[in-house]
Amino acid sequence: MEVVIRRTPEEVAATAAGIVADYVRSGPSVLGLATGSTPLATYADLIRRHRDEDLSFAQAVSFNLDEYVGLPAAHPESYRSVIRREFTSHVDLPDADVHGPDGNAEDVFAEAKRYEAAIDAAGGVDVQLLGIGTDGHIGFNEPGSSLASLTRIKTLTEQTREDNARFFESIDEVPIHVLTQGLGTISRARHLLLLATGAGKAEAVQAAVEGPVTAFCPASVLQLHPHVTVVVDDAAAGRLRLADYYRYVLANKPTGQGF
Template sequence: MKVLIFRSRERAVVRAAGEIVQQLQARPASVLGLATGGTMDPVYAALIAAARDGQVAFDRATMFNLDEYVGVPPDHPRSYEHYMRTHFFDALNLPDRTWRLPRGDAPDPAAEAEAYEARIAEAGGIDLQLLGIGANGHIGFNEPSSSLSSRTRVKTLHRRTRDDNARFFGPDEVVPTTAITMGIATILDSRHALLLATGAAKAQAVAAMIEGPVSARCPASALQLHRHATVVLDEDAAQALELRDYYDTVHPDGEDGQMPAMRIPGLEPQA
């Protein structure tokens, strides 16, 4: 696991976006795994800016999202499909053939989950999987106690996850209790796992993921077993790491010599 710690949230976002840009520059027809949530808002803004600047194109890529709420139709303003359209797909006029999400309102969610897993396999597997991390250590909607060998399935959401996500719903709306999510084994099958975490609220989960035991208590800790995992952090998200000095020694200021300097309009450059 490569741990890169940057002085600011903006620099961490630029690095995360840069990894995706670099992947598509090397292989325009890459299969990407995408994530949602507040941490990802500036990443998608950065990717849109990079695409409009001519640095990258997404029209040959295939994109699979991590998850979707069960019982929520695609056009619902709180669905993850709506999020992706609003924050990314529509801004670049990406054709429907380039992206996939589980169908939250499918009549048989379990069958939809199984079919989604099959579609990922048919696409050749995920080249780069973008991830966030929940305050309780979940990745996707793989909550604590999730099997580390799990595949795409229906998962019951933890109360803390529902509480964290309640801010995206109106006061009279019920936060969904279940979701279709890629499993931990599905995520581990990706050729490159890229996790971005920013802010102090994620610090304890980040420490458990990187330095704690591999355990179902912190599902993200399974990334310790990944063949190519990159964790991108800002100072606040890194504050609970006990081996911080070592990470800074290996990659001072988050630099590893593998990412060319990159400027994204609206964000400070990496270098």
């Protein structure tokens, strides 16, 4: 695991966008896309690179991390809508190549298995963007989730629903159930890219990076992965005990060693 501490959220976004852009430029790639507030600046930076630097997504396909159950696909806060509005409609990534679980499937349990199989059939995810919840969840894998879990239906905690209520008129509109890639599914991506900004995420970041590997902090499963890049701003790094060491390592990276 490499922890990259940047001064500002803007620098976090630029670093993350650069990592994703390297995969896209390398040839056909499978991108794992996350929603929430934190990745939006990264998507904006990728859109800028597409517009100003001819970064093409024509050889990429993407898989969304999760989706609300029962929220109409056309609802502005469905994750299919959010990803299209905030990112894919602004680049040359066709809608047909942007995949997400169907939260309105007649059989959501079968849909979870179908989506898991679709990721496998695409060859797996090359780079997976991740945010982190205040309780340490990634995707919608709430505390207590199996570290080996696959795509499935989950029940959101009240804390997560409260955190997401800002995107709706009230918490009553936030669905209780979601379809989410599991921690085992996420862990099969070849490169995990976790982003966090702001002091409100500092405790969760510290638990994920430096705490024990435990289902109580689902993001701690990243410690078991061979290729993880955690990009945080100074505020989100505020509780890291080894922050000075992480900065030292970054300043002294061997020549030619990327992320």
